[in-house]
Amino acid sequence: MTETAGTAWTRKDLVGLEDLTREEIELILDTAPQFVAVSARESGIKKVPLLQGRLVVNLFFEPSTRTRLSFELAAKRLSADSMSVSASTSSVVKGETLHDTLDNIEAMHSDIVVIRHGYAGAARILAERHSSHIINAGDGRHEHPTQALLDAFTMREWVRNTRQEPEAGLDGLRVAIIGDITHSRVARSNAWGLTKLGASVVLCGPRTLLPPNIDGMGVDVTSNLAEAIHDADVVYALRIQLERQSRCLFPSIREYIRLFRVDADSLKAAPPHALIMHPGPINRDIELAAEVADGPRSVILRQVTNGVAVRMAIMHVLVNRPKPNRDES
């Protein structure tokens, strides 16, 4: 058994990728492959005992099927006990604050609390006050770090496989993220994560859905789809929320499709090797054409598979991080 000294993980929580260093992001990505292998075991037991006896609580204030499923599965494959709580932000109206809710969960000795919340900053304020490991599973428009980590992991896996370079990273990769940037925590976390890993990012969407000064995050910004993807190694389509139409943010689905849909026609502007990604769930044939989503360049289902492994890696590094007072000589 050899140990790589490298970076040791010291954080209690995973709140956002803005806070992380490149080394910390790479540590998670490097920890994940062994968990891909655990889930892919053809015989025997698809779990390992790293979190045996620990309690993982998924506290979801917003409806989510796949993210919650992914976290539940990650916890179970690490042998943790996991429970999911669907909460409502209206509990505040009833008199209970978010901190009260967490106090109650912690009174049952939770080890990890995975939180999905409609408001920015929810994970951060919990992480600062409470002793459980907090994992941000999406807070408003702010961050969705586990999604961005699984995206980066999937991109890196693809780069390593296609280039036959097992140590390759994302340096020099060009990623175009298309869609409603204003309301997207996925776009923000990916912008932080990918740029830290050496990739360059271009964000593309209608002017009405590009937030002010986002170029300050070190990304390029355009409203021209062809320009965004012309040199892209990865074309990443975001889910468009159909209800934004009624708030004057775009005129119609028809017009959105005309200008921003990733489909066989618009992809003619992209290099032939460009990878297709999407965080799910897809509005088929709206932001992403079905033939592209299901086509040979799509790794959308691989993102889902890798999501479990990356979330296992995150839970593992948080809970099993070095304890400062028990260092081995």
Added chain:
Amino acid sequence: MSLCIVNGHLIGPVSGISASMDVLIEGDKIARIGAGLSGDEVIDAAGCVVCPGLVDLHVHFREPGFESKETIATGSRAAARGGFTSVVTMPNTAPPIDNAGMIEFILRRARETACIKIWPAACATKQRAGEEITEMGELKAVGAAAVTDDGDDIASGWVMRRVLEYADMCGLTYLAHCEDKSLIEDGAMNEGYNSTRLGLPGIPKAVEEMRIDRNIRLARLANAKIHIQHVTSAGGLAIIREAKEAGLRVTCETCPHYWTLTDEAVTTFSTNAKMNPPLREPEDVAAIKQGLADGTIDCVATDHAPHTFTEKDVEFQLAPFGVVGLETALALVITELVEPGLISLERAVELMTSAPANILGLPVGQLAEGGPADVLIFDPKAEWTVEPHEFASQGRNTPFAGRTLRGLVKTTICDGQVVYPW
């Protein structure tokens, strides 16, 4: 029984005095100002500034309706601890102060429970609904100090014009909270790089600028006086500067947090950095400081807006807007404006006493023989650390907790009575 303040450095903003002088108080009046005075009781103000009690045109004392946030009693104690002897209370209570009976209620509660002078502002429209003008003639007669729909600006240009005309006729100044709400959708902080980064819905500066511009144009049309509350943006200030240069009867205020903090303070999602208008960007802070130095900004107000701990102990977007300010305002003026040499101590005193009093014509804010004995003694050099649990206000929602500031209130005297320390 007389009280004499000796050995202090007296700053009288109207008289222009800035010299070592003693003040003799008899009853509720200043009897004499001069050298070598003495009285039955003597306060040694050596090393301290002696000036008029501070005046704040913008506080929320929450009574009636929200007594768990603040009351006239606790708010006035916070004012006294901050050196204030006169405050103008906003009418966004429940029920709102939109009739003579409510003004009388505030004045009665002030007589019963307040240790300083309460000058109630009345609503400009009934129920603050922006539709029907209140009975301003009667409101003025029973003691309203100003009119405002503070917190909710009057959206209709038609109504706003009539409010300005009618208020001016009644000798009341409209206090304008300038916010064009049609431009925002659940905005929680300044719109800019930081709101983008933090994923919080933004409040563009244009929200303030557009409404300052409209209100000033309507004031010109109505030939009325108008006071712009809490200016925060360089653009908004430029519009006011232009109007003043054109000779319009426009005045404005800003608050300590707008020259002290930027929207960077929201990074931790601290709800104590959430107020409306929101904290802006460095170029705005620079412009506000410039406006204070060159006189475009007429006075300092606090927009003291207490909330309970629980109300603020929530997700940023769910928290109410507002921060307390009475107990830190003077020290933030000294620390951030006087100490760096941006304004003189004399100008600082003026910005917090005679200047605000003059905007509404309040008979306070100066030291004059025969005038009210509202006096503040403060040590401009003394350092102290902001500890919210020591506040007299029920509100602990300050963005300045833990900060070390200069300028410490020693004694506050209102109508000849020492109201702080207690």
Added chain:
Amino acid sequence: MADSDAQSPEQTVIMDEDAVGAAIHRLAQEIAADNPDIDSVVLLGILRRGRPLAERIALEVKAMSGTHPRVGSLATTLYRDDLRAGVRPAKAGGGETHFDFNVDGVTVVLVDDVVSTGRTVRAALDEVMDYGRPRRIQLACLIDRGLRELPIQADYLGWSLSTAPEDHVAVKLRETDGEDLVVIERVGRESAENDGG
């Protein structure tokens, strides 16, 4: 395990290249003798040096029996009790578990260079059993340095010696280190006697 700088360590060669080769030969002989059904024997090398050791043993077994046992790798990383207790850095660089055969019903021989506390072997046992139900599991080690903390013993052993916890037993193999050599570095005391294997 870092070398102590406090006292200059005294290095003793336990096994040279010939001795390592002889020990591997003997391990292969014993495994072959003990398992007449050599077709159903698989070797799982515990990473990192257990893997090349397992491959060499397999070659020797083939020379003796004509059958080349299948060989795989076990990382044990995800089953270690010290990792779970947070003692070691979360990032483990030992490589990944890999074998492309089923362990149900076969004889698994775990191969490692050094057995000491027994905790790595315990982790390996758990890991193998998560993959299936072997008929039996045996343990082959080049060196037993004592200091056992669990009731685990090697079925096939190259060499045994008693050591102190602060001693450093360095096993080098051609495949991983460029040479075959076993050295003990003892810190500040007389060499203990070797009690042979």
